[in-house]
Amino acid sequence: MGSLKQIAFTRLRLITLLGIMVTLIVVLSFASPVFLTRSNFINIVVHSSVLAILAIGLTFVILTGGLDLSVGSVVAFAGLLGVLALRSTGNVVLALFVSVASGTAMGIVNGLLIGYLQINAFIGTIATLAIYRGATLTITGGHTIPVRDETYNFLGQQGVLGIPVIIPVIAILYIVFHFVLRRTVFGRSVYALGGNHAAARVSGIRVRLTTLLVYALSGGLAGLCSIYVVGRLQSLQPWAGQGAEFETIVAVVLGGINIAGGEGDLMESLIGVAIIAIILNAMHLLPAIDPFFQSIAKGGIIIVVLAIYERLKAYGVT
Amino acid sequence: MNRKGILLIGLLVALFAVSLVYAGGRAEDPAVVDDDRVTIGAAMVxxxxxxxxxxxxxxxxxxxxxxxxxxxxxxxxxxxxxLAVIESFIEQGVDAIWIDPLDPEAVKPAIRRALAAGIPTVTAANLVEVPGNVSTPFPAYDAFYQLGNMVAAYLNYEGNVLYMSGIPGNWILDQYGAGLEDALAQYPDINVPSVQPARMDPALAHQIMESWLATYGPGEIDAVVFTTDPDMYAALEAIRDAGREGEFPLFSQNGDLPAVEMIANNENEVKIDLLSHGARIGAFNALVAIRLAEGVDLPEVLWFQYAPVMTQETWDHITANGYQMDVQQNEPFSVDWMSPEEAMAIIADAAVEFVDWEPPVE
Known part of the structure; x- marks a missing residue:
């Protein structure tokens, strides 16, 4: 298959994704008079912020053929360490640094387990999920820690010109990491690793280091996320981020990232996140949807989208 | 089939799926069905x-x-x-929002946003101190403080009481434990040899009861207090399996129908069950939310009322032993007691109890 044709196929998948998203938007704008308002659009983005940031890290991890189920627990534990730093020093800059650095360190632990000790990613990150969550619960005793700090409050609650701070942050992250994935040696290594580990090793790619780096990135972004979560909730919630890993994986796969690795694009992950966010917003907005029916609707729509992918794949669209 | 065909089918399927959701949304959209009725958004846990x-x-x-x-x-x-649910309610412009807060502190900014948008709010179970918000907190400490006094009176102020507590860290459940322990601590001849958290997990409650029965022989347990009825049902299985049913009285909280029926029928030595009951809590908070939506001015704190359910015989027994209501923190507590028959009528239709309720004047 020629490269031009491949590009056309890639665009076809992207067009399909965009088509689904636009269809959802059009239908929902008729279904709810408030769906297409500016403030609801901001709500959609704000409500999916955690998902959007975690999806960046998980896209890198899944592209290498890996999996990181610990990200939700990292959000809670990194947030806690940041809050403890704030409480003991009063230095908010240090607290923010501690959150990101500790998240990265937790990701490095995952990377060492998977890249160097060759532990299966699913099992390894389930274990660290339990450890990080358990550590958070042990330290907090299961209690919420209120956080009254201007900087956290600004990052989680405030906006500039009516736009919440988190929105430009997400935009910048996606632009930067799209560039990293598409235009750097590291990005190409990520794709190569997911395509074929043995081939990647033979071609000189440092498999273990690349694995370590993608998990460190995933942890670091979860640490970044924790700052926003603490600010938005004005407290450290010991159960923060619980289940976020599964929703993020669904969004990433929905966006077209091959769960086996090697195929996909960060912008497609973003559209996957947007589709999930729109569906969740619709569930909240449409008054007469039976709350028990929501799970069926959510699951049904996800299956429909994935079924479309499978049909596209069957016809050679990767 | 060519790729355009696949794409078209995909879009049609997606359109169909979303249309189903859309149709569901339009068919019974409260705002469309009846504009005269108030619409309440309720954010449950x-x-x-x-x-x-x-x-x-x-x-x-x-x-x-x-x-x-x-x-x-x-x-x-x-x-x-x-928070996302609350913000969506604000976006929809509902007439009032009822929140069962996961964390009383963290929901405050969203409540402020709702109030700023002119939407009144009610927060159930917890005291959420935001000017303009109405809280309907549970007098959890007092409820179990009273229950502790009743247990002590029932035992004539001596004996071993085992307590199956809730989830450590949960504010309301911790208040239950604190109230009970403070009440029982007043009586030097009442001992509490074991407190075990069942974490509202019936399987764990069953295991704990088995361990207790293995540890304490006949005559060594004088009463068991449970945090919730489902824990008590699971423990009852363990008691039956050990052949020790009817050996000691049981006390619990929830007011579930099976527990109330056990009291009415004098089964399994279930003596007192504090009637909170989800339906009763739901009816009361719904009433408050509807009144707020209608523009009624309410006090910012409306304590929810627990009612101890027991037979006349049990009430006579504890009062003969000197039981008196002794509220420690959150007055008013509740009615003195309620018969199982009255409790069953309320459980059957929770609206009956509160529908003619008049808010207290501040």
Missing amino acids: DITNPFFVQVMEGGDQMADALNANFIWRSSEGSLETQ
């Missing part, structure tokens, strides 16, 4: 939990009684989701 199913049933009963619409939404146990 987790609608898969049987307790919140009861809460919604009670809320719906009150909605029917007062001709109001309710939009029930689950926070799925996530505070982030709860």
Whole structure:
């Protein structure tokens, strides 16, 4: 298959994704008079912020053929360490640094387990999920820690010109990491690793280091996320981020990232996140949807989208 | 089939799926069906939990009684989701928002946003101090303080009381434990040899009861107090399996129908069950939310009322032993006591108890 044709196929998948998203938007704008308002659009983005940031890290991890189920627990534990730093020093800059650095360190632990000790990613990150969550619960005793700090409050609650701070942050992250994935040696290594580990090793790619780096990135972004979560909730919630890993994986796969690795694009992950966010917003907005029916609707729509992918794949669209 | 065909089919399927959702949304959209009725948005903690199913049933009963619409939404146990649900209610412009807060502190900014948008709010179970918000907290400490005094009186102020507590860290459940322990601590001949958290997990409650029965022989347990009825049902299985049913009295909280029926029929030595009941809580909060939506001015704190359910015989027994209501923190507590028959009537239709309720004057 020629490269031009491949590009056309890639665009076809992207067009399909965009088509689904636009269809959802059009239908929902008729279904709810408030769906297409500016403030609801901001709500959609704000409500999916955690998902959007975690999806960046998980896209890198899944592209290498890996999996990181610990990200939700990292959000809670990194947030806690940041809050403890704030409480003991009063230095908010240090607290923010501690959150990101500790998240990265937790990701490095995952990377060492998977890249160097060759532990299966699913099992390894389930274990660290339990450890990080358990550590958070042990330290907090299961209690919420209120956080009254201007900087956290600004990052989680405030906006500039009516736009919440988190929105430009997400935009910048996606632009930067799209560039990293598409235009750097590291990005190409990520794709190569997911395509074929043995081939990647033979071609000189440092498999273990690349694995370590993608998990460190995933942890670091979860640490970044924790700052926003603490600010938005004005407290450290010991159960923060619980289940976020599964929703993020669904969004990433929905966006077209091959769960086996090697195929996909960060912008497609973003559209996957947007589709999930729109569906969740619709569930909240449409008054007469039976709350028990929501799970069926959510699951049904996800299956429909994935079924479309499978049909596209069957016809050679990767 | 060519790729255009696949794409077209995909879009049509997606359109179909979304249309189903759309159709569901339009068919019974409360704002469309009846503009005269008030619409309440209710952000529950987790609608898969049987307790919140009861809460919604009670809320719906009150909605029917007062001709109001309710939009029930689950926070799925996530505070982030709860904030998203509240913000969506603000966006929809509902007439009032009822929040069962996952965390009383963290929901405050969202409540302030709702109030700033002119939407009144009510927060159930917890005291959420935001000017303009109405809280309907549980007098949890007092409820179990009273229960502790009743247990002590029932035992004539001596004996070994075992306590199966809730989830450590949960504010309300911790208040239950504190109230009970403070009440029992007043009586030097009452001992509490073991307190075990069942974490509202019936399987764990069963295991704990088995361990207790293995540890304490006949005559060494004088009473067992449970945090919730489902824990008591599970423990009863262990008691039956050990052949020790009827050996010691049981006390609990919830006011579930099976527990109330056990009291009425004098089964399994269940003596007192504090009636909170999800449907009752639902009906009361629904009433408050509807009144707020109608523009009624309410006090910012309205304590929810627990009622101890017991037979006349039990009431006579504890009062003969000198029981008197002794409220420690959150006055008013409740009625003195309620018969199982009265409790069953309330459980059958939770709206009946509160529908003619007049708010206290501040």
